[in-house]
Amino acid sequence: MKLTGKLLVILAAVMSLALLSGCASGATHGEREPSVSSAQEVTVPAQEIIAPPQAPTAETAEEPVSRTEAWVASMSLEEKVGQLFVIRPESLSTEFTPQQAHDTTEYGVTELTEDMARQLEKYPAGGIAIFGKNISSPEQLKGFVSALQQASPLPLLMGVDEEGGSVSRLANSPAFRQAEGDLLPQFESMAEIGTSGDPGAAENVGLSIGSYLREYGFNLDFAPVADTNTNPNNVVIGERAFGSDPVLVSQMVAAELEGLHAAGVLGCIKHFPGHGDTVGDTHDGYVSITKTWDELLGAELIPFVNNLENTDMVMVAHISLPNVTGDGLPASLSTELINEKLRGELGYDGVVITDSLAMGAIAQEYSSADCAVMALAAGVDILLMPEDYAAAFAGVVQAVRDGRLSMERIDESVGHVLELKAKLGLL
Numbered sequence: 313m314k315l316t317g318k319l320l321v322i323l324a325a326v327m328s329l330a331l332l333s334g335c336a337s338g339a340t341h342g343e344r345e346p347s348v349s350s351a352q353e354v355t356v357p358a359q360e361i362i363a364p365p366q367a368p369t370a371e372t373a374e375e376p377v378s379r380t381e382a383w384v385a386s387m388s389l390e391e392k393v394g395q396l397f398v399i400r401p402e403s404l405s406t407e408f409t410p411q412q413a414h415d416t417t418e419y420g421v422t423e424l425t426e427d428m429a430r431q432l433e434k435y436p437a438g439g440i441a442i443f444g445k446n447i448s449s450p451e452q453l454k455g456f457v458s459a460l461q462q463a464s465p466l467p468l469l470m471g472v473d474e475e476g477g478s479v480s481r482l483a484n485s486p487a488f489r490q491a492e493g494d495l496l497p498q499f500e501s502m503a504e505i506g507t508s509g510d511p512g513a514a515e516n517v518g519l520s521i522g523s524y525l526r527e528y529g530f531n532l533d534f535a536p537v538a539d540t541n542t543n544p545n546n547v548v549i550g551e552r553a554f555g556s557d558p559v560l561v562s563q564m565v566a567a568e569l570e571g572l573h574a575a576g577v578l579g580c581i582k583h584f585p586g587h588g589d590t591v592g593d594t595h596d597g598y599v600s601i602t603k604t605w606d607e608l609l610g611a612e613l614i615p616f617v618n619n620l621e622n623t624d625m626v627m628v629a630h631i632s633l634p635n636v637t638g639d640g641l642p643a644s645l646s647t648e649l650i651n652e653k654l655r656g657e658l659g660y661d662g663v664v665i666t667d668s669l670a671m672g673a674i675a676q677e678y679s680s681a682d683c684a685v686m687a688l689a690a691g692v693d694i695l696l697m698p699e700d701y702a703a704a705f706a707g708v709v710q711a712v713r714d715g716r717l718s719m720e721r722i723d724e725s726v727g728h729v730l731e732l733k734a735k736l737g738l739l
Contacts, residue, residue: 380730383739384723391436391465392726393708398439398471398665398694401446401460403701404428410680410700414670420445422452424459432463435705438729439469439532441697447485450495450528457529467738469578469729471532474525475552476517477501482524496524502537502564506554511567514554518571518579526576531736534627536568538581538615549587558614565615569622578732581619582627583667584654585636585643586612599673600632605653608636617658624732625663626654628692630673641690642673645683650691663728665694675699681707688717693725 384392401421402413405428412419420443421428440460447453457470472481476499482488483496497520499505505513518536525533540561541553554564565581572579585608603612616626628650630642637648644650644666654660666687669675674683680700684707687695698704711717733739 379739380727380734383730384726387726389709389712389719389722392722393705393712394436395438395466395726395729396688396693396695396708396722397435397437397698397701397705398441398469398696399437399701400443400697401428401440401456403697404431404435404437406431410670414697414699415445416443417445422446422448423456424463429463432460433465435702436465437468437701438466438694439471441471441473441534442481442530443473444481444485447482447487449487453482453487454528461529467733467736469532469733470530471534471580472525472530473534474521474530475502475535475537476505476521477503477552479552482528483521497521501551502554503541503551506560506564509560511563514564514567515571515574518568519574520571522572522575522577530577531738532578532580532624533572534580534582535572536565536579536581537583538562538565538619539583539587540612540615542611546587558611562615562618565619566622569619576736578624578736579622580625580627580665581616581623583629583631584616584626585629585631585633585649586616587629587631599630600634602635603633605633605636608633620658620660620662623662624735625665625694626660627665627667627696628654629667630671641686644669644674644692645678645686645690647690655691663693663732664691666692666696668697669695669704670697670699679707680704681710684708685711685717688721688725693728 387395400413401424402408402419403410405413405421405425407427408419442453442457446456461468461470473479474482476483478484478501480499483494483498488495499517502514502517505517514536521533521535525531537549537552537554538561539549539553540558541549541551541556554561569579569581609617620626628644630644632640632642633649634640636653637643637646639646639648650664654664669680669683669687678686680698680703684695684698684704688708688711695704695708708717708722712719712722730739
């Protein structure tokens with residue numbers, strides 16, 4: 313991790329506050345030792361060390377400032393906005409158009425270039441999502457992930473879709489499936505795991521996947537799938553789900569999350585409020601479901617409701633729910649679905665992330681800037697892979713400057729993201 317002068321100021325401030333609040337005795341429950349910078353020795357010229365901001369006292373503040381609040385208060389607007397994005401590595405390359413960056417198989421980058429490092433400094437993303445086209449060998453992957461972390465001013469969330477089964481970017485990569493045998497554990501599908509009826513099997517999935525993800529530098533898995541496969545004509549979920557019984561799915565999701573956490577990897581339940589009773593694919597365009605909220609609560613929502621306290625993130629789908637909301641928007645952009653239902657009625661106060669904003673249901677209808685602003689206004693914390701990252705980044709910055717998004721709204725989400733990183737021991 314590169315330590316800039318600004319970052320040293322923040323670090324000094326956080327250390328001072330930790331000492332004052334009695335936090336210097338050790339990591340809190342659930343935190344782990346830093347995984348990026350602990351082995352590095354950095355010599356800093358004396359002129360780069362700047363006195364940290366004064367810590368609040370009884371005379372200057374009614375309540376003590378938390379470490380996360382200290383981080384947020386020390387960040388520029390651009391640094392804050394960057395933390396709200398998880399992007400493809402190709403979005404950091406000026407050699408690719410946005411369409412090329414999001415191509416599923418072509419135009420993949422497998423090493424960090426100087427151009428990408430400059431872009432990461434200009435647009436300091438909070439995380440990177442790796443895909444199969446970014447993998448050429450196990451050694452290359454480990455080096456690529458490490459180089460991205462080293463180039464980032466703040467530690468990155470390194471994420472991947474590693475569900476087990478058909479959606480497994482590492483396990484299904486040719487680089488890991490050699491002639492002499494698979495180098496990583498293989499799982500036929502989550503439906504097959506669900507058929508066992510044994511939550512222990514799902515926990516083993518999480519532990520196995522989480523262990524090898526951790527080995528290659530990942531700290532976030534966009535899994536488990538919490539959808540209930542209630543529609544046999546579903547073309548996008550199917551065997552990715554644990555089954556058609558929401559109670560069984562709920563138990564399996566909880567167990568897989570336990571396995572991921574035991575391996576030191578964050579989990580993300582998806583695709584809220586449930587993609588199981590759809591026919592269309594939001595990758596391609598508009599998709600809606602006709603169920604009411606009460607109908608969803610009786611089936612598709614059960615695995616989500618039962619795991620809100622277990623998960624680290626909730627991923628919101630781009631499906632529209634005309635019989636639930638009055639705004640006609642995809643769930644990922646809907647204040648009614650996110651702030652009023654998920655956060656309000658269901659009481660979830662953790663990180664909310666969109667599904668990929670480059671998917672057809674969003675990219676065909678909204679600009680990268682507009683959908684990013686709309687999602688944040690609706691209560692989202694992390695914007696996943698907008699089609700045009702630079703445009704989305706600039707759009708959010710401008711929305712704050714002209715008052716369409718308040719700084720309080722931004723600070724709230726940045727705080728959520730940094731709390732996740734602190735949970736991992738990255739801060």
